[in-house]
Amino acid sequence: MVLIRSDLDETDEAIGALQSILGFHIRLAHGAVYRHFTETFAVLGLTQKQVSVLWLVDEFPGIAQVELGGRLQMDRATTMTIVNRLQERRFLRRERSAVDRRMQSLFLTGEGSTALAQAKQCVTQHEAWLKRRFIPDEIEKLVEMLARIHE
Numbered sequence: 747m748v749l750i751r752s753d754l755d756e757t758d759e760a761i762g763a764l765q766s767i768l769g770f771h772i773r774l775a776h777g778a779v780y781r782h783f784t785e786t787f788a789v790l791g792l793t794q795k796q797v798s799v800l801w802l803v804d805e806f807p808g809i810a811q812v813e814l815g816g817r818l819q820m821d822r823a824t825t826m827t828i829v830n831r832l833q834e835r836r837f838l839r840r841e842r843s844a845v846d847r848r849m850q851s852l853f854l855t856g857e858g859s860t861a862l863a864q865a866k867q868c869v870t871q872h873e874a875w876l877k878r879r880f881i882p883d884e885i886e887k888l889v890e891m892l893a894r895i896h897e
C-alpha cells in the first residue's frame with residue numbers, strides 16, 4: 747500500500763522509527779525546498795548551482811573559476827560544467843587571469859546580469875515561501891545549526 751500525505755496522522759506514526767532519524771527529516775526538508783526552488787525557477791531554466799555561480803561572479807568580478815568552485819563546495823568538473831553551460835547561454839565570459847595565466851577569471855555579461863536580476867526576484871519569492879514557516883529568531887538559529895552540518 748502506498749501512503750499519501752493525507753493518509754498520515756498528525757504524529758506521523760506511519761513512518762515509525764524514521765520519525766526519530768534526523769537525517770530523514772533533513773532529506774524531507776531538502777526535497778521540499780528543492781521542489782519549490784525548481785518550480786519557482788522553471789521559467790528561467792536555471793538550477794540552484796547556476797544561480798549561485800551567477801551571484802558570486804556578480805559579487806566578485808574576475809573571480810577565478812577554481813576559487814568559485816571552492817567557495818560553493820563544488821569539484822572542478824562540476825564547476826567547469828556549470829561555467830560551460832552559463833557561457834553557452836552567454837551569461838558568463840572567461841578571460842585568462844592577468845595575475846596567473848593558468849587561471850580563468852569569470853565575468854557576467856549583459857545577458858548574465860539580466861538573468862541574475864530575474865533570478866534574484868525568484869530568490870526573493872522562494873525565500874519568502876520558506877521563511878513564512880519560521881519567526882526571525884528561528885531563522886537565525888536554523889541557519890546557524892545547518893552551518894554546523896555543512897561547514
